Amino acid sequence: MIEVKNLSKSFEHTKVLNDINIVFDKGKANLVIGQSGSGKTVLLKSIVGLHNVDEGEIVFDGTIFNHLNFKEKKEMRKEIGMLFQGGALFDSSTVEENVMFPLDMFTEMSFEEKRERTNECLKRVNIINANQLYPAELSGGMKKRVAIARAIALNPKYLFCDEPNSGLDPKTALLIDNLIKEITIEFNMTTIVNTHDMNSVMEIGDKVIFIYKGDKWWEGTKDDIFDTENKELNEFVFASKLSQKIKDLKNHY
Amino acid sequence: MSLINHIGKYLVLLYRVFSRPEKLKLYYKETIKEIDKLGLNSIWIVVIISVFMGAVITIQTAYNTENPIYPKYLIGLTARDTLLLEFSSTIVALILAGKIGSNIASEIGTMRVTEQIDALEIMGVNSASFLILPKIVATVFFSPFLCILSMFIGIFGGWVAGVTTGIMTSQDYIYGIQYAFIPYYIVYALIKSAVFSFLITSISAYHGYYSFGGSLEVGQSSTKAVVHSSISILLFNLILTQLLLS
Ligand SMILES: Nc1ncnc2c1ncn2[C@@H]1O[C@H](COP(=O)(O)OP(=O)(O)OP(=O)(O)O)[C@@H](O)[C@H]1O
Ligand SMILES: [Mg+2]
Numbered sequence: 001m002i003e004v005k006n007l008s009k010s011f012e013h014t015k016v017l018n019d020i021n022i023v024f025d026k027g028k029a030n031l032v033i034g035q036s037g038s039g040k041t042v043l044l045k046s047i048v049g050l051h052n053v054d055e056g057e058i059v060f061d062g063t064i065f066n067h068l069n070f071k072e073k074k075e076m077r078k079e080i081g082m083l084f085q086g087g088a089l090f091d092s093s094t095v096e097e098n099v100m101f102p103l104d105m106f107t108e109m110s111f112e113e114k115r116e117r118t119n120e121c122l123k124r125v126n127i128i129n130a131n132q133l134y135p136a137e138l139s140g141g142m143k144k145r146v147a148i149a150r151a152i153a154l155n156p157k158y159l160f161c162d163e164p165n166s167g168l169d170p171k172t173a174l175l176i177d178n179l180i181k182e183i184t185i186e187f188n189m190t191t192i193v194n195t196h197d198m199n200s201v202m203e204i205g206d207k208v209i210f211i212y213k214g215d216k217w218w219e220g221t222k223d224d225i226f227d228t229e230n231k232e233l234n235e236f237v238f239a240s241k242l243s244q245k246i247k248d249l250k251n252h253y
Numbered sequence: 254m255s256l257i258n259h260i261g262k263y264l265v266l267l268y269r270v271f272s273r274p275e276k277l278k279l280y281y282k283e284t285i286k287e288i289d290k291l292g293l294n295s296i297w298i299v300v301i302i303s304v305f306m307g308a309v310i311t312i313q314t315a316y317n318t319e320n321p322i323y324p325k326y327l328i329g330l331t332a333r334d335t336l337l338l339e340f341s342s343t344i345v346a347l348i349l350a351g352k353i354g355s356n357i358a359s360e361i362g363t364m365r366v367t368e369q370i371d372a373l374e375i376m377g378v379n380s381a382s383f384l385i386l387p388k389i390v391a392t393v394f395f396s397p398f399l400c401i402l403s404m405f406i407g408i409f410g411g412w413v414a415g416v417t418t419g420i421m422t423s424q425d426y427i428y429g430i431q432y433a434f435i436p437y438y439i440v441y442a443l444i445k446s447a448v449f450s451f452l453i454t455s456i457s458a459y460h461g462y463y464s465f466g467g468s469l470e471v472g473q474s475s476t477k478a479v480v481h482s483s484i485s486i487l488l489f490n491l492i493l494t495q496l497l498l499s
Contacts, residue, residue, distance in 0.1 A: 050371055077377035088368040102376050105276055 001026045002047065002158065002190050007056035009039075009046050016042045018214045020056070026190045029181045029204045033195055034211035035236060040194040041085065043211065044160055047192070048080060049073055060158065078106055081151030083161040087143040089135040089150070095122070096131040099150045106154060121149040125179060141172040145179070152183060159184065159191040170199060177203045198237060201225070210236065226250055263459045269381040270389070270455075283387035291353050291388065291454075292395030296402065298352060299345055303336075303403040306344070307410030310335050315420040325421045329429020332411040334438070341403035342442040343490050346449035349399075350482040354457040357388060358478035361461030362471035370462070385458040389451060396450035397443045404442070441497050448493060449486050456482040 002024040009017040016039045024030040032040050045051045047058050049065060058065045065076060089098050099121055103114045122128065125145040135143060144164060151159060161180055165173030181204040184191040195201065201208055205222035210233050212218075218233045225237055226247060238244045274280045314331045361384055364370050373380040408430055415421045457478035464474045 045371070048375055050374060074377040074379075077375055080375060082372065082375045084368040084372060086367055088372040090369055090372075091363070091367075104279055105376065105378055 001061055002192070003057075003059040004043075004047065005057040005059065007043075007046060007058065008054045009042055009051060010054055016214050017046065020211075020216050022209055022216060022219070024190055024192050025207060027185060027188045028206040029184050029191045029193055030207045030209065031193050031195060031201055031205045032209050032211060033198075033201060033236070036196065038211045039214045040196075040211055041162055044162055044192065044194055048077075048082060048160060078154060079157045081154070081156035081159045083144070083147050083151050083159070083164055085162045085166060087135070087140075087147040089143055089147055091135055094132050094134055095127065095138070095146050098135070098146060099153055102150065102153045117153065118149075121153050122146070124152070124183070125149045140167050141169075141176065144168070144176055148176075148179065148183070152187070155187065157189055159189045161191070161193045163194055163196070165195070165197055165200060173197060173199060174203060180204065198243060201237075212236075262463070263456070266381055266385075266459055266462060267455060269379060270385045270458075272379060272382055274382055274386065275379065280383070280387055283383070284390050287387045287391035288395055291356070291392050292399070295349060295352060295399060298348065299399050299403050300406050302345070302348060303341065303406040304410035304413075306340055307332060307336060307407030307412075308414030310340070310407075311411035311415045311426075312418065312420065315415065315418075325425040326429035326432055328415065328421055329411070329426040330432050331429075333408060333430040333434075336404050336407040336411075337438040337442055340407060341400050342445040342449065343486065345399065345403050346396075346446060346453065346486050347483055349450070350453045350457075350486060351479050353392065354453050354478045354482045355475040357454060357457040358461040358464075358475040359471055361385075361458055362464035362474045363468075365462060365464045366467055366471060381462065385455070385462070388458060389454045392450040392454045393447050396446040400442055400446040401439075404439075441493075444497065445490065445493050448489055452485045452489060453482045456485060 004020055004022045004024075007017055007020040008015070020043065032043060034040050042051060046053050047065075049058075053066055057067070060076065060079075063076070065073070068076060089095075090101065093101065096115075096118055099118045100114050103109055103117060107114070109117070119131075122131070125148050127142060127145055127149065130138070130142065130146075135146070138146065148164075159180070164180060165176050168176065177200045180191060180193060183189070193200070193204070202222055205225075208218075208220055208222060208225065209216060210218040210230075212232050218228065218230050220228065225233070228234065238247050311328060311332045314328045318327055318331075361370075364384070370380045370384070373383060412423065412426050415426050416423050457475075460474040460478040460481070461471075464471050
């Protein structure tokens, strides 16, 4: 479980996050939704400590993360896996080297053990026979999956995904979403997913948090979204004609 | 941002670069890779420039000392001292600033804007140290070799030019390059080239590491890397010359 308490963050003179309070549950995919520029990435990076927050506390299972010193934070980060918006695979390393990197860095495994664990993770995300390819030779969806494999290599307790399916077709996006959800349940992780894709919300949104202009505006489950009276959320979720129609139909019956 | 600000940020980065590495074996592996990429890959450019510059220095010296009161061996001596004192350390460093500096800044800058550096940090890796230390060790370790190589090749280029154009005999040149030889000049050049390599690598890495935005900004960082490392080379050339030769 991760608790965010009274978190505020600003850059120079612009306030990006404003007094945010959220509880992210264990064993669930917690979705953070919001328009482009609403502050989702900043929220995620503040939670993992890539940004220093102005105010507030981030509590990982009872440990106040942002009060830890540099070394303690580093220790804690070994429990965190993160999937970045663009994948962030190391360009000059092969798929195998990418997934093996955390194992090289933080374990004393033998090469055989590391290779076995790497293949296990790659198999888990359905990447086979691509070990020696470089990131430039992969498709967008494959990159994302390799990045997931790298993120779970050390069996993290927490998984953060920033727009895991941006730039993917709806079907591949769905595969990635479901993969994240399955892994979350399988390893009982606390998972936070940033997205502006309503398909993902409907697919895996056990808990949905809506960020609007740096404020936490709404919180609920994917089913609550249809009944909400919240104006901004409605405008965001039912922005397209298709989704508007679905809502009308649903309310009709 | 003001100069003081930049220098402060640069020093803080250096402090992080030189903090204790988490896993020496990985650093060692990276260093070997960097020696190949930054060092061995620079041999050709150093060879080409040195041979031509050695030739040009020799010919120019010959034309400027045509008066018979100057002995011919002066040409060899002048070529040698120019190469040893300035060319093989400072000029080669300025050229490497263009080659290595832009390479380092764009590589690290791309890693920054594509969030690869964030990915390292998230894993709990000291990204500054992991990315920059191997490059610094590789270039500082390799630069004396390049410097020595440049001296030999430059002197050889001068000999070829002098003899083939017939402005002097081979004996004159060889006598000249041995005449009044001060071995300390070599030490002085090696110290300079090690310091310059450190400046090129660390300043370029600094500009790459603090890139922000997209590929446009990475390009700008790489330009800044070359300009700032060149200026600092000139500045430190003055300081080191004053310290080491006076
Ligand atoms: N390092 C930074 N320095 C200054 N401002 C920043 C920085 N990072 C983000 N911002 C600003 O914070 C705001 C929120 O950005 P953020 O990246 O969190 O949006 P987002 O919700 O993730 O959008 P998207 O869905 O497009 O990824 C933006 O206005 C952005 O300009
Ligand atoms: Mg974002």
